[in-house]
Amino acid sequence: MAGGSTGASGPAGGEFVLKPWELHGEGREFEKLGGELTKAVAALEQGLAALGAPWGTDQPGSGFAAVYGQARGELVGGLRGLAGRVAGVGAGLHTMAGRTADADSSAASGFGATAVPGGSGVPGVPGVPGPVGVSGVTGVPGATQGAAPVVPKDMSV
Template sequence: MASGSGNGDAGGGTFALKPWELHGEGREFEKISEDFGKAVSTLEQSLAALGSPWGQDRPGSGFAAAYKDARGGLLGGLRGLAGQLGQVGSGLHTMAERTVDAETAAAAGFGGAAGQGGPVTPAATPGARTTVPKDRSA
């Protein structure tokens, strides 16, 4: 996704963001989010299927009260985590699009082609959007 040299050499380091790789990683996070959400739903159904085996006596009632609060907090947190994983994927897509926009704008400002053979080709007409390949991995 990114490469760089942080060793302070006189030649300077390079840093390259490849939009198609950012999009690919974004799709991966979206898939992980979906899978995680399904696992949370399965867990929730499994816990519900257990019913309330702790009984109605005083110790059982005390356990039930604590368990229900803990279970609700756990499941709510896990659902929130699934959503946040999806937001990471969306953020990576946004980063890819902004990288293309920034490189295109910079190239247009210098009157040249973006990347000089790199991944981004500037738009032929002002205001036109560039096309970024979705995935170039082997």
């Protein structure tokens, strides 16, 4: 994942960190890869169609055509499915990021903390809440009493 910090464990090995803005960045990367793979599959289909049927209609050519046609259909169908699944991983990462931010917000409000002002959303991802910080919570590593920490926005490429 971006920067290697999403899912990293702390020095004691008991900490697991999920950063919603990084999950969104990786989600966009998977969606981009899925789109590129979809375009590559379309180009492959056009290229194969342009070849026509150079093997002929005699007995060996007909035998080849029967096997080739089935294999071609399975290959192209499998590649289309793969492209959709890769893009689906991106959508799943966006969902995970939103749920992580919601859980953080819920946990913070359970301690009487407030959300970071201006954390109304993640840029480029409509309907998904942005990162949430806590303030005034005793015992939270990295939290400054009475002040909301600076929460970075999306830092992915």
